[in-house]
Amino acid sequence: MDSELRLTIARLARRMRQERAEADLGPSQLGVLIALAVRGPQTLGELSTHERVTAPSMNRTVNLLEASGLLARAASPFDGRKVIIDLTDAGHALVDETKRRRDAWFAERLSSLSDHERAVLDAALPVLRKLAEE
């Protein structure tokens, strides 16, 4: 029963992840761009902590995105060791486009539900959010 819920969530998320596509970015690169869009400019260390990845891994992903012109590095004015990373305009545009497409896909799935079913999901959202807390 509990395990049934767990498996269902896993299956749903799996379907969702497979729905990727859009730009020719991998999920990691997209994840970084989205983190920057949601949380604003951050250091490499903050990014790697949030994405649960080591600093060297994050550094490489950031290199690729920088080479693609989707984000930019800037030295921190307070601490010369740190590097502040932020989206470029192109990066913002790509995140917006991706969000639009994924929302559309999800809305399409939701449209197969009844009003009552949607209300049930709406009620479950805060609980799911609580489960997902760090």
Next chain:
Amino acid sequence: MDSELRLTIARLARRMRQERAEADLGPSQLGVLIALAVRGPQTLGELSTHERVTAPSMNRTVNLLEASGLLARAASPFDGRKVIIDLTDAGHALVDETKRRRDAWFAERLSSLSDHERAVLDAALPVLRKLAEE
């Protein structure tokens, strides 16, 4: 709002996937083992279709798992081109342990919820299941 739900589910599943058996398997390898546990012995083609990966990718993952003794290949008795892949005892044991850990993790998360919140999740389960349908 819709996109909040989508993002929350993704985050929850992401957190869940981090719970796995001690063995140092990547998520893909674990995914293959779980698919075999749930759906039974399958050909390489069936596996790659189900995991939404190309046959060469699946072939390599299967090679690693075979080298670790977690699954075994056998020729199909009906069609010499096909290869039937199935879990070994060690593979079954590893899947069981992973399931045990994930269930325990999830139960732990659920225990922080009130009875009402659990009831809300219970009501949402069939709806989530519907969303997750293929």
Next chain:
DNA sequence: GCTAACGAATTAGCTTGGCTAAAGACTGGG
């Protein structure tokens, strides 16, 4: 104010796991 310790980012080298292209192995229809 020097120096040693510490912290943040980076580089180097390894591994997994995607992909495409192409080759082998086998089947089945004509």
Next chain:
DNA sequence: CCCAGTCTTTAGCCAAGCTAATTCGTTAGC
């Protein structure tokens, strides 16, 4: 028996994870 189609495998590319070690800037102790 051949030929076209199907399934698996090999080869080679690239993204993205890791650890270990390096570089460079900061901070603390003396």
